[in-house]
Structures are given as C-alpha cells and as structure tokens.
Amino acid sequence: xxxxxxxxxxxxxxxxxxxxxxxxxxxxxxxxxxxxxxxxxxxxxxxxxxxxxxxxxxxxxxxxxxxxxxxxxxxxxxxxxxxxxxxxxxxxxxxxxxxxxxxxxxxxxxxxxxxxxxxxxxxxxxxxxxxxxxxxxxxxxxxxxxxxxxxxxxxxxxxxxxxxxxxxxxxxxxxxxxxxxxxxxxxxxxxxxxxxxxxxxxxxxxxxxxxxxxxxxxxxxxxxxxxxxxxxxxxxxxxxxxxxxxxxxxxxxxxxxxxxxxxxxxxxxxxxxxxxxxxxxxxxxxxxxxxxxx
Amino acid sequence: xxxxxxxxxxxxxxxxxxxxxxxxxxxxxxxxxxxxxxxxxxxxxxxxxxxxxxxxxxxxxxxxxxxxxxxxxxxxxxxxxxxxxxxxxxxxxxxxxxxxxxxxxxxxxxxxxxxxxxxxxxxxxxxxxxxxxxxxxxxxxxxxxxxxxxxxxxxxxxxxxxxxxxxxxxxxxxxxxxxxxxxxxxxxxxxxxxxxxxxxxxxxxxxxxxxxxxxxxxxxxxxxxxxxxxxxxxxxxxxxxxxxxxxxxxxxxxxxxxxxxxxxxxxxxxxxx
Numbered sequence: 001x002x003x004x005x006x007x008x009x010x011x012x013x014x015x016x017x018x019x020x021x022x023x024x025x026x027x028x029x030x031x032x033x034x035x036x037x038x039x040x041x042x043x044x045x046x047x048x049x050x051x052x053x054x055x056x057x058x059x060x061x062x063x064x065x066x067x068x069x070x071x072x073x074x075x076x077x078x079x080x081x082x083x084x085x086x087x088x089x090x091x092x093x094x095x096x097x098x099x100x101x102x103x104x105x106x107x108x109x110x111x112x113x114x115x116x117x118x119x120x121x122x123x124x125x126x127x128x129x130x131x132x133x134x135x136x137x138x139x140x141x142x143x144x145x146x147x148x149x150x151x152x153x154x155x156x157x158x159x160x161x162x163x164x165x166x167x168x169x170x171x172x173x174x175x176x177x178x179x180x181x182x183x184x185x186x187x188x189x190x191x192x193x194x195x196x197x198x199x200x201x202x203x204x205x206x207x208x209x210x211x212x213x214x215x216x217x218x219x220x221x222x223x224x225x226x227x228x229x230x231x232x233x234x235x236x237x238x239x240x241x242x243x244x245x246x247x248x249x250x251x252x253x254x255x256x257x258x259x260x261x262x263x264x265x266x267x268x269x270x271x272x273x274x275x276x277x278x279x280x281x282x283x284x285x286x287x288x289x290x291x292x293x294x
Numbered sequence: 295x296x297x298x299x300x301x302x303x304x305x306x307x308x309x310x311x312x313x314x315x316x317x318x319x320x321x322x323x324x325x326x327x328x329x330x331x332x333x334x335x336x337x338x339x340x341x342x343x344x345x346x347x348x349x350x351x352x353x354x355x356x357x358x359x360x361x362x363x364x365x366x367x368x369x370x371x372x373x374x375x376x377x378x379x380x381x382x383x384x385x386x387x388x389x390x391x392x393x394x395x396x397x398x399x400x401x402x403x404x405x406x407x408x409x410x411x412x413x414x415x416x417x418x419x420x421x422x423x424x425x426x427x428x429x430x431x432x433x434x435x436x437x438x439x440x441x442x443x444x445x446x447x448x449x450x451x452x453x454x455x456x457x458x459x460x461x462x463x464x465x466x467x468x469x470x471x472x473x474x475x476x477x478x479x480x481x482x483x484x485x486x487x488x489x490x491x492x493x494x495x496x497x498x499x500x501x502x503x504x505x506x507x508x509x510x511x512x513x514x515x516x517x518x519x520x521x522x523x524x525x526x527x528x529x530x531x532x533x534x535x536x537x538x539x540x541x542x543x544x545x546x547x548x549x550x551x552x553x554x555x556x557x558x559x560x561x562x563x564x565x566x567x
Contacts, residue, residue: 005562041412043561062303065414072412074405080319089318092311093413095304 001049003039004200009047010035012200018178022171022190025180027197033180034073036197037147040178041070053145066094069138073149075130079123083114083133086122090137108136112166128159135166146170146177153181164190220258221278222250225271247273303415308423309430316431324431327389328438335381335446371447371456376528378443379468380521386435386476387517391510393431394483397424399494399509402487402564411561421555425484432476440469463533471524471540475516478544481551483513488555491564516544 004010010032025033038044039051042058042065051057056064077086084105091101109115112132117125125133131151138146148167152160167190171177179191196204224230225247234241234250239261241248252258255277262275316324401407410420451458486509487494493509523540531539 005566006560007566038408038412038565043408043411043565062414062416065412068412070409070412072405072408074408076401076405076409078315078319078406081315085318089311089315092314093308093410095307095414 001039001046001051003035003044003046003048005035005044010200011039011046013049014197014200014202016195016202016205018176020171020174020176021192022167022177022179024191024194025178025197026194027180030199031197032200033197034149035200037070037072037149037178037180040145041065041068041147066141067144069141069143069146071131071134071138071146071148071151073153075122075134077122077125077130077133077137080121082119082121083125083129084109084118086133087137087140090140094141096140104140104142108139111139112136113162126156128156128163132159132163135163139170144175146175148177148179150180219254219278220252221274221276222252222258222261222265222272223274224248224250224265225273230270251278303419305419305423305426308410308415308420309426312423312427313430324434325438327385327392327435328442331381331385331439332442334385335442339446339450371451371454371458372529374447374450375458375460375464375468376524377521378447379472380517380524382436382439382443383472383475383520384514384517385439386432386472387479387514388510389435390428390432390476390479391483391513394428394480394487394513395494395510397428398484398487398564399491402491402494407564411564417559417561418556421484421488421559425480425552425555428480428484429477432480433473436473436476440472461533463537467528467533467537467541468524470537471520471544474541474544474548475520478516478548478551479513481548481555482515483510485551485555486510486512488559488564491566516547520544 001014002009002012003014014032014036025036027033035044039046040053040058042051042053042062045059051059053064054067058065058068078089081089087105087108088101091104096104109118112135114132114136117129120129122130122133131153135148135151138148151163151167167177167179171192193205193207195202223244231241231243231248234248239250239252241250243249250261252261258275262272265272398407401410411417415423450456490509520540523536527540528536
C-alpha cells in the first residue's frame with residue numbers, strides 16, 4: 001500500500017505482514033514510521049492498496065480498532081488528571097462499563113508498576129513515567145495488536161530496562177507488537193525481527209543478523225594495511241573496502257566470511273591491524289541508511 | 295473464542311467520556327468565563343450607579359439623555375436592555391472560542407486528537423461528539439450569563455426605581471438570539487480549528503499573527519453581530535423582526551459551519567498541523 005498526507009506522499013508501495021511477536025520498525029527521521037503506524041491504526045486511509053488488522057480494514061471497520069492499542073510518540077495525557085484518572089477516561093472513551101473499567105485500570109496499573117504514581121497528576125510526570133502511562137493506556141482494551149511509536153525516546157536507562165521487560169512479556173503472551181525506535185542499542189536486544197524503512201520504502205526485513213548480511217555486510221570489520229592496489233583487488237573479489245588513514249577497512253557479513261578473508265590476506269602477506277565484530281549491527285545498519293539518505 | 299469487544303462508535307459515549315473528564319478536572323473551571331462575565335457586569339453596574347457627575351455615571355448619562363427629552367430611569371434601563379443580550383452573546387462566543395481552542399488546538403498539539411482518531415470511532419462520530427459536547431457547554435455558558443444579565447437588569451431597575459414591563463417577543467429575542475449565537479460560535483470555532491488547524495497553532499503564520507487566537511476570531515463574529523444588532527436595530531424594529539433576522543442569520547451560520555465540517559474534515563489535516 002501507499003499512504004501520505006494532502007500535500008506529501010510518504011509510504012510508497014509498502015508490503016508487510018506481521019504475526020505475534022515483537023517487531024521493530026527502524027529508519028531515519030522522515031522514513032515513514034509514524035505514517036505507517038497511523039495507517040495501521042486506522043487514522044489514515046491508504047491512497048493505494050489495503051491494510052488488514054485481524055483480517056479487517058481498520059479505516060472502514062472501526063470496531064477492529066478496539067483490538068489495536070496505540071502509544072503514539074507524544075503521550076497525549078490529560079495534564080490535570082491523575083495517572084489513574086487518565087486510564088479511567090480512556091476506558092470511558094473505549095465504552096467500558098464501570099465494573100470492567102475498574103478491573104482493567106487495576107490490572108494495567110499492576111502490570112506496569114504504576115501503582116505508586118496512580119494518584120499523581122499527569123502534568124507532573126517525568127518523560128519515562130508518561131511513556132509508561134501511555135503504554136498502559138494502549139493496553140487497556142486488552143488489544144491483540146500494540147503499536148508503540150518510539151517508546152524509548154527520552155526515557156532514562158533504568159526505565160528503559162523496565163519497559164523492555166514489559167514489552168518482552170507482552171510479546172511472549174502472544175500479542176503482535178510493532179515498536180519503532182531510534183534507540184538502536186535497545187532495538188538490537190528486544191526485536192524478533194526488524195523492518196527497515198527509508199524514504200517511505202521497505203529496504204529490508206528480517207532478524208538483525210539477516211539484515212547485517214543482506215544490507216550492510218558489517219558483521220565483522222577488518223582493518224588492514226594497504227593502498228589503492230589492494231583496494232582494487234578486494235573490489236574485484238566482491239568486497240567493498242573503504243580507505244581509513246594509511247590502510248583500509250573491510251566489512252564482512254559474518255564470522256565465517258571473516259575467517260576466509262583473514263586466511264587469504266595472511267597468505268598474501270597483507271598486514272592485519274584489527275579484526276573484530278562490529279560494535280552494534282543495527283548501529284552499522286542505521287549509519288548506512290543515513291549515508292544513503294544523504 | 296475471545297468475545298468481540300464493545301463497539302464504542304457512538305457520539306454519546308464520547309460525550310460521556312468528555313463530560314467525565316470535565317467533572318474530574320474540576321467543574322469550577324468550566325464556570326470561569328461565567329464568573330468573568332459576572333465581574334464585568336458588576337463592574338459596569340457599580341461604576342454606573344456610583345458615578346458622581348462623570349460621563350460614565352448612570353445619573354450623568356441619564357441627565358445627558360434628559361437634555362433631549364428622554365426619561366432618566368428609562369434611559370438607564372434601556373441601556374441594559376440594549377446591551378444585555380449582546381454582551382451575553384459576545385461573552386458566550388468568546389468562551390466557546392477558548393473552549394474549542396483547548397479542546398482541539400491544544401489537544402492536537404499534544405497528540406490527543408490523534409489518540410482519539412486511533413480509538414474505535416469514525417471521524418464523523420468524533421466530530422459529532424465534539425460538536426455535541428461544545429454545544430452543551432455553550433448552552434451552559436448561555437444559561438449562566440443570561441441569569442447574571444437578568445439579575446443585573448433587576449438590580450439596576452430596583453436601584454433606579456424604574457418599572458419595566460417586557461413583552462414576550464423581546465424576552466424571546468433577548469434569550470434565543472444569544473443562544474443561537476453561541477451555537478453558531480460552536481460551529482465556526484470547530485470549523486476553523488478542524489479545517490484550518492494551523493490557525494490554532496501559535497506562531498504558525500509568524501510572530502505577528504496573533505498566535506493560537508486566530509482560530510478563535512471567527513467564533514466571536516456572531517457575538518459581535520448580536521451586540522451591534524441589538525445596539526443599533528433593537529429600538530427601531532420589532533422584537534419579532536429582530537428574532538427572525540438575527541436568529542435566522544446566526545442559525546444559518548451554525549448550520550453552514552457544521553455542514554462544512556461534515557463534508558470537508560480530513561484527519562490528515564489535523565495530523566499535518
């Protein structure tokens with residue numbers, strides 16, 4: 001499907017499918033992550049193609065939106081209401097009766113450890129606390145699909161660890177969760193798979209390891225001594241060496257490829273300065289995307 | 295199999311939620327505009343009755359009018375009868391503009407409208423609910439301000455020793471036209487904030503454009519219109535004609551505003567802003 005706004009198209013011919021589990025949506029600013037979430041949550045209608053949530057079109061069949069919990073980038077809490085008040089308000093928006101409302105609010109407060117701040121006004125919450133309340137609100141309807149737009153943005157590391165734990169347990173419970181994030185260190189630890197968006201197009205989808213191989217080839221990084229002649233020879237062999245100081249850097253997909261190249265280089269008498277795994281495969285991936293966008 | 299969740303797509307459910315939020319946030323805040331109106335009216339009456347020869351004192355004003363043959367008491371009460379409905383209309387419309395700015399403009403910038411659009415409601419249902427909620431609050435404003443205006447007129451009448459005998463047609467015009475104006479303001483405020491949401495965003499047209507207040511300006515027009523119509527026409531046309539012309543005009547504005555929103559509202563316009 002394709003989607004966008006009156007004055008600008010954003011998503012172009014995107015074709016995706018997600019089942020139960022935790023799926024990461026990764027991409028630089030303006031890649032279309034938020035627009036994708038707006039289409040999936042039935043706020044925007046695709047300009048072309050179709051979207052199905054549990055087999056139904058969320059823009060037309062609004063009842064299915066009750067099965068989709070959304071925590072947008074902005075927490076959008078009522079500032080003068082307490083944490084519990086915000087959750088009660090949202091239960092009323094969802095049309096819950098009083099008994100069910102009380103039960104659900106109690107459950108999500110417990111689940112996300114929000115009990116201690118339940119009576120605190122939303123206007124006085126820290127960014128991390130507001131994000132947790134936003135997540136709690138998304139879960140009030142016991143939704144099978146959760147869309148979380150940058151839940152780690154501005155959250156301190158301790159809260160991020162807690163949030164990560166909550167997300168993992170929700171995914172284990174069989175929910176389908178889509179999480180967009182710029183926090184790459186977090187993303188590499190929690191996702192079952194990653195979908196990479198750039199300029200409104202999907203440029204990769206798979207596990208972090210698969211993407212490492214198919215998109216960047218940066219699972220291992222070799223720093224070697226040599227000049228243009230060696231770079232040409234490596235290029236003819238299918239590698240993409242990049243100049244660095246008085247040597248070259250060669251990125252390879254995995255450990256096996258690194259061993260093979262190392263053996264060949266040693267046999268050829270090339271000096272090896274460093275051979276190490278890439279610090280963070282998603283970091284490498286993201287940098288690659290940024291370079292491409294520029 | 296898991297039971298199908300309750301379908302929430304009914305305007306009354308959303309209005310109920312908004313009413314609960316209003317009550318929980320503090321009903322007293324709802325009546326701040328009414329209190330402001332009461333303060334302005336009180337200030338006007340006190341200034342008028344305690345004036346000692348200055349042009350803004352009621353006695354001086356009456357004496358000024360007597361030069362041209364008008365009876366003093368009648369002039370004082372007449373000013374109240376001419377200004378009262380217009381002031382009620384103007385303050386109601388200003389209050390509605392402020393309410394809609396909070397409900398749409400401020401909520402949109404915090405992501406509240408996006409959250410509502412992601413809830414199990416059609417955009418049309420959300421618009422209907424917002425219209426119903428703002429219309430109900432506008433009616434509350436009108437009730438409170440009309441009561442205060444009536445009390446103020448009674449106080450002036452009593453303190454000046456005047457007697458008035460109002461006709462049913464004047465009462466109808468004085469009550470109904472401001473109510474219609476506040477409903478027209480509801481339609482215009484929602485129209486401006488939903489169809490042109492940039493107007494509600496402070497600074498979106500530069501630093502010299504009045505900021506977020508621009509979206510509220512159209513909503514004040516019905517109030518200003520009623521003020522001027524009562525001030526300049528009420529003495530020369532019958533109350534029935536006033537009700538027909540002014541009431542008909544603001545009712546048409548209200549209907550046009552609502553119809554335009556229903557036809558042209560697109561969620562992506564609010565999201566883009």
